Amino acid sequence: MIELDNVAYSYSGAALFSGLSLQLAPGSFHFLTGPSGSGKTTFLKLCYGALRATEGRVSVFDTDVADMDRDAVAFARRRIGVVHQDCQFLDHLPLAENVALPLTVTGQASVDQVDNLRELLTWVGLTAKADALPPELSGGERQRAALARALILSPDVILADEPTGNVDWEMSQRLLRLLVELNKMGKTVMIATHDLMLIRAAKSLVPARILRIAGGTLQSAGADL
Amino acid sequence: MLLARFKGLITRDAGADRVVPPAGFTVRLTLFTAAAMAFLTVFALALSLAAGRLASTWGEELARASTIRISAPEGQLAAQTATVLRVLEQTPGIDSARALTTDEQRALLEPWFGPDLPLESLPMPQIVEVQEAKGGYDADGLRLRLQAEAPGAVLDEHNRWRRPLVAAAGRLRLLGWVAIGLIGAATGAMVTLAAHAALAANAQVIAVLRLVGATDGYIAGAFVRRFTLRTLTGAAVGTFAGLIVLLLMPSAGDTGGILTGLRFGGLQWLWPLLVPLSAAAVAFVATELAARRVLGELA
Ligand SMILES: Nc1ncnc2c1ncn2[C@@H]1O[C@H](COP(=O)(O)OP(=O)(O)O)[C@@H](O)[C@H]1O
Numbered sequence: 041m042i043e044l045d046n047v048a049y050s051y052s053g054a055a056l057f058s059g060l061s062l063q064l065a066p067g068s069f070h071f072l073t074g075p076s077g078s079g080k081t082t083f084l085k086l087c088y089g090a091l092r093a094t095e096g097r098v099s100v101f102d103t104d105v106a107d108m109d110r111d112a113v114a115f116a117r118r119r120i121g122v123v124h125q126d127c128q129f130l131d132h133l134p135l136a137e138n139v140a141l142p143l144t145v146t147g148q149a150s151v152d153q154v155d156n157l158r159e160l161l162t163w164v165g166l167t168a169k170a171d172a173l174p175p176e177l178s179g180g181e182r183q184r185a186a187l188a189r190a191l192i193l194s195p196d197v198i199l200a201d202e203p204t205g206n207v208d209w210e211m212s213q214r215l216l217r218l219l220v221e222l223n224k225m226g227k228t229v230m231i232a233t234h235d236l237m238l239i240r241a242a243k244s245l246v247p248a249r250i251l252r253i254a255g256g257t258l259q260s261a262g263a264d265l
Numbered sequence: 266m267l268l269a270r271f272k273g274l275i276t277r278d279a280g281a282d283r284v285v286p287p288a289g290f291t292v293r294l295t296l297f298t299a300a301a302m303a304f305l306t307v308f309a310l311a312l313s314l315a316a317g318r319l320a321s322t323w324g325e326e327l328a329r330a331s332t333i334r335i336s337a338p339e340g341q342l343a344a345q346t347a348t349v350l351r352v353l354e355q356t357p358g359i360d361s362a363r364a365l366t367t368d369e370q371r372a373l374l375e376p377w378f379g380p381d382l383p384l385e386s387l388p389m390p391q392i393v394e395v396q397e398a399k400g401g402y403d404a405d406g407l408r409l410r411l412q413a414e415a416p417g418a419v420l421d422e423h424n425r426w427r428r429p430l431v432a433a434a435g436r437l438r439l440l441g442w443v444a445i446g447l448i449g450a451a452t453g454a455m456v457t458l459a460a461h462a463a464l465a466a467n468a469q470v471i472a473v474l475r476l477v478g479a480t481d482g483y484i485a486g487a488f489v490r491r492f493t494l495r496t497l498t499g500a501a502v503g504t505f506a507g508l509i510v511l512l513l514m515p516s517a518g519d520t521g522g523i524l525t526g527l528r529f530g531g532l533q534w535l536w537p538l539l540v541p542l543s544a545a546a547v548a549f550v551a552t553e554l555a556a557r558r559v560l561g562e563l564a
């Protein structure tokens with residue numbers, strides 16, 4: 041699905057990380073952890089083509105990101121559900137329309153999708169907030185809405201950046217179970233989080249691979265958790 | 266691809282319309298400027314067309330500019346007419362000359378004296394119509410010769426004074442078109458600035474749309490649609506207002522010159538319809554180009 045080969049990235053100047061290699065096989069479940077500022081968000085951005093590797097090769101669905109034009113990146117995004125860390129929405133549209141936005145921009149918005157949308161909103165517990173504008177939502181509600189939006193196109197890959205950062209424990213368990221369920225349906229999932237409790241909770245649900253990014257390198261960190 | 270965008274523009278794509286935040290300051294500014302520009306264009310257009318009309322009617326009159334009026338005692342009239350025609354034949358720069366028939370003269374006088382004028386009993390001068398060639402003729406020379414050979418003949422160049430006016434009218438028409446061109450360019454520049462500002466101000470909207478898989482074409486289309494429709498609306502309002510003002514201008518019928526002739530004649534009323542459409546086309550292209558540039562910069 042997504043493959044990184046000896047990738048380095050630097051934001052103007054010093055390298056943030058280098059020599060990263062990883063394969064996200066179809067149906068795999070990954071956690072990406074590491075201290076704040078270690079580059080988890082940057083790593084995910086490389087995976088969905090928002091950033092281009094300074095060195096090395098990133099390929100998404102067997103295409104080198106370096107060879108993709110902006111339209112190709114846009115089409116790849118439709119197969120990758122991204123939960124952005126800062127959960128940006130179109131603030132002038134109600135939550136339900138924001139969640140349905142991927143359908144709108146891909147020209148798939150239709151009445152047949154209403155049930156799909158309602159089901160998703162129920163899953164993330166936002167049915168009551170469907171008509172609220174994003175600025176009226178709490179941080180946790182925004183995160184759940186962002187997850188629902190990432191899922192509405194039924195993507196092959198789900199990349200979630202701190203999806204449980206602002207929600208309570210119970211809700212984070214619920215979101216985790218949703219992601220695990222999607223993974224059982226065959227979707228490739230990668231969650232960046234510094235929440236070790238969440239990772240521990242996941243261990244009993246899914247055979248996840250745990251990666252740790254620190255000091256500019258990526259390590260497998262299964263055993264010490 | 267541009268054609269597909271244009272189709273999206275006219276078939277109502279409610280989704281694309283909604284993803285751009287509702288009318289901001291720039292869009293209202295576009296509405297106002299488009300209206301003002303269209304208002305001005307209507308006048309420039311009316312000026313151009315009126316000047317063109319004036320130039321061509323005056324020009325036609327110039328083409329058969331001169332007449333020679335021969336007043337002579339009954340017995341000499343025919344002889345002097347023959348002399349005048351012979352002189353004219355020999356004058357370089359004269360295309361043709363023709364003595365008007367009695368009926369034609371009667372028709373000329375009818376508006377002033379009515380149809381029942383007993384021409385036969387009046388001492389009527391004979392009118393000779395002179396059609397000059399392209400380069401014109403030497404009027405003073407002709408006048409001198411006529412004086413010598415046909416003392417009753419008077420060369421009347423009553424339309425000659427219009428010659429510089431025809432040139433001026435032609436210039437005025439050109440000026441009108443230049444003004445329309447400038448207004449169009451200014452509209453394009455204004456829409457470019459407004460669209461650029463709107464796109465830059467909506468960087469976050471663009472980021473969100475990209476995150477969920479929107480192509481540049483889709484994003485640009487949403488903005489293009491917004492600006493094109495606003496410009497079309499504004500220009501339609503401005504054109505309508507301009508037409509109302511033109512209609513309210515006092516009419517002086519056929520005798521009017523450039524001032525009172527500032528209106529459209531006949532099918533020319535269709536011209537103003539082009540104003541909103543051209544403004545929309547300008548906005549369409551300007552926004553499309555601005556969007557491509559900004560989306561490239563935001564990549
Ligand atoms: N747009 C940017 N320009 C420059 N530096 C950045 C930018 N984004 C992130 N960084 C820096 O890169 C490092 C990694 O950031 P990030 O990937 O967000 O880490 P994490 O998600 O693990 O907290 C941080 O030190 C951050 O300051």
Ligand SMILES: [Mg+2]
Pocket residue numbers: 080081082125201
């Ligand atoms: Mg981060």
